Amino acid sequence: xxxxxxxxxxxxxxxxxxxxxxxxxxxxxxxxxxxxxxxxxxxxxxxxxxxxxxxxxxxxxxxxxxxxxxxxxxxxxxxxxxxxxxxxxxxxxxxxxxxxxxxxxxxxxxxxxxxxxxxxxxxxxxxxxxxxxxxxxxxxxxxxxxxxxxxxxxxxxxxxxxxxxxxxxxxxxxxxxxxxxxxxxxxxxxxxxxxxxxxxxxxxxxxxxxxxxxxxxxxxxxxxxxxxxxxxxxxxxxxxxxxxxx
Amino acid sequence: xxxxxxxxxxxxxxxxxxxxxxxxxxxxxxxxxxxxxxxxxxxxxxxxxxxxxxxxxxxxxxxxxxxxxxxxxxxxxxxxxxxxxxxxxxxxxxxxxxxxxxxxxxxxxxxxxxxxxxxxxxxxxxxxxxxxxxxxxxxxxxxxxxxxxxxxxxxxxxxxxxxxxxxxxxxxxxxxxxxxxxxxxxxxxxxxxxxxxxxxxxxxxxxxxxxxxxxxxxxxxxxxxxxxxxxxxxxxxxxxxxxxxxxxxxxxxxxxxxxxxxxxxxxxxxxxxxxxxxxxxxxxxxxxxxxxxxxxxxxxxxxxxxxxxxxxxxxxxx
Numbered sequence: 001x002x003x004x005x006x007x008x009x010x011x012x013x014x015x016x017x018x019x020x021x022x023x024x025x026x027x028x029x030x031x032x033x034x035x036x037x038x039x040x041x042x043x044x045x046x047x048x049x050x051x052x053x054x055x056x057x058x059x060x061x062x063x064x065x066x067x068x069x070x071x072x073x074x075x076x077x078x079x080x081x082x083x084x085x086x087x088x089x090x091x092x093x094x095x096x097x098x099x100x101x102x103x104x105x106x107x108x109x110x111x112x113x114x115x116x117x118x119x120x121x122x123x124x125x126x127x128x129x130x131x132x133x134x135x136x137x138x139x140x141x142x143x144x145x146x147x148x149x150x151x152x153x154x155x156x157x158x159x160x161x162x163x164x165x166x167x168x169x170x171x172x173x174x175x176x177x178x179x180x181x182x183x184x185x186x187x188x189x190x191x192x193x194x195x196x197x198x199x200x201x202x203x204x205x206x207x208x209x210x211x212x213x214x215x216x217x218x219x220x221x222x223x224x225x226x227x228x229x230x231x232x233x234x235x236x237x238x239x240x241x242x243x244x245x246x
Numbered sequence: 247x248x249x250x251x252x253x254x255x256x257x258x259x260x261x262x263x264x265x266x267x268x269x270x271x272x273x274x275x276x277x278x279x280x281x282x283x284x285x286x287x288x289x290x291x292x293x294x295x296x297x298x299x300x301x302x303x304x305x306x307x308x309x310x311x312x313x314x315x316x317x318x319x320x321x322x323x324x325x326x327x328x329x330x331x332x333x334x335x336x337x338x339x340x341x342x343x344x345x346x347x348x349x350x351x352x353x354x355x356x357x358x359x360x361x362x363x364x365x366x367x368x369x370x371x372x373x374x375x376x377x378x379x380x381x382x383x384x385x386x387x388x389x390x391x392x393x394x395x396x397x398x399x400x401x402x403x404x405x406x407x408x409x410x411x412x413x414x415x416x417x418x419x420x421x422x423x424x425x426x427x428x429x430x431x432x433x434x435x436x437x438x439x440x441x442x443x444x445x446x447x448x449x450x451x452x453x454x455x456x457x458x459x460x461x462x463x464x465x466x467x468x469x470x471x472x473x474x475x476x477x478x479x480x481x482x483x484x485x486x487x488x489x490x491x492x493x494x495x496x497x498x499x500x501x502x503x504x505x506x507x508x509x510x511x512x513x514x515x516x517x518x519x520x521x522x523x524x525x526x527x528x529x530x531x532x533x534x535x536x537x538x539x540x541x542x543x544x545x546x547x548x549x550x551x552x553x554x555x556x557x558x559x560x561x562x563x564x
Contacts, residue, residue: 036294037292037294040292040298041292108318113314113321113322113327114327191313191314192315193314193315194285194312194314194315194318194322194327196312196313200288203313204288204289204292207287208289208292208293213292
């Protein structure tokens with residue numbers, strides 16, 4: 001807590017500045033759309049709605065991905081499951097190479113269109129880096145440390161909570177941060193299946209050839225990714241006591 | 247750094263991250279919006295001759311607008327995820343999915359009626375071509391064209407099979423064309439279903455009358471086929487009045503009345519480019535506003551004005 005108060009600027013000031021920059025940008029483009037076509041798309045009401053839909057998609061997908069990815073990653077490192085761990089890791093790596101648009105299109109066919117399909121596809125896509133990093137983080141701990149812990153008479157639960165997890169925080173957090181950035185970007189694709197979000201702006205701008213609409217969607221999506229990544233970076237730093245953002 | 251306190255705070259952070267992420271989202275589930283929800287593609291949602299102009303002219307507002315890829319508006323409407331959707335008037339899925347086009351009674355959308363285009367020199371040499379092709383035109387209303395498209399797109403038949411069956415049913419061909427003694431003439435088309443069908447029909451009726459016909463259907467996009475006609479590489483293809491008015495004759499403002507658009511295009515294209523427009527079809531492959539047939543019947547909606555009235559009266563979606 002002390003650290004948070006001491007570094008209030010890092011915790012609140014920087015995100016606030018980023019949010020103010022985004023707000024200034026939105027105010028500027030709404031007042032200077034440069035044409036009737038863009039003006040119809042770029043109203044405060046529309047932009048806020050798309051932003052809200054985007055944040056909504058990203059948060060639900062990421063929340064669920066964290067909730068499943070971290071425990072699943074931990075489970076795969078348990079001695080009994082260690083053998084399939086390698087297999088799952090490979091499947092996960094291959095899965096990450098499937099284009100995000102293809103995943104959305106695939107689940108559209110089975111789940112229909114709309115918000116739920118969007119969240120499901122994003123969730124699947126975000127789970128991969130989280131699960132992989134959790135698995136890799138725990139696996140990369142030197143066996144000697146675990147042996148020493150065993151020698152001290154620690155049981156497996158204690159080893160997990162006192163040795164394995166604390167030592168792999170940075171890697172796990174890095175996985176979550178990767179997932180955040182991927183998720184914010186991929187969520188722009190959800191527009192194709194009617195799930196809304198900032199992709200609405202980007203694709204609309206593309207189809208009527210109005211750069212300012214595309215720019216607004218892209219800028220807000222990028223800012224969202226930067227802000228979320230920054231905040232998670234602060235959390236990571238707080239946990240490990242290391243300065244990761246500088 | 248390896249201690250229980252750190253673990254507790256870590257668990258707390260992961261848990262609160264999850265809670266924050268999920269709870270933030272679960273509050274307002276924007277998935278299935280009730281009421282008069284309209285599905286549109288991205289382009290139609292902002293074009294002045296799209297959604298904004300439509301609601302302004304007819305004087306109504308939908309409760310919500312869902313933007314999605316053009317191809318899936320039909321499915322969204324069929325599955326009940328929206329009450330009204332936009333699409334293209336002669337798409338095969340409209341009849342296949344039990345949807346109905348609402349009549350654009352205030353002529354808001356630009357018109358895209360279809361007509362065979364023939365080069366003047368070809369018509370001078372074989373004047374009978376005009377009568378031969380004009381025989382097909384009156385058969386092609388919106389319902390017919392839409393179900394022909396559906397036969398290809400939904401039932402996965404070949405365009406030439408569908409065209410042949412249609413012409414046989416209407417007694418325009420005998421199924422056994424005579425030995426060719428005239429021609430050759432070349433028939434082109436763009437590369438989507440409706441164009442392939444129309445191209446095949448033109449080929450078959452001409453062959454029936456003893457022409458030797460080169461099949462150049464499926465050439466490419468609008469610009470390519472038009473260039474082929476102007477460059478005398480093909481002699482005949484089907485073009486849409488609105489497309490010619492805006493793309494080939496380079497006018498900025500769309501015309502929304504079928505006869506007016508056809509007359510102007512025919513006059514100008516003959517004068518400037520030596521291209522003759524034969525009769526035009528009743529079907530008009532323009533933007534359309536669609537509803538489910540059942541809903542439309544229940545509320546007695548036939549035109550977009552009816553829809554506007556129903557929405558303005560506050561009638562709920564069936």
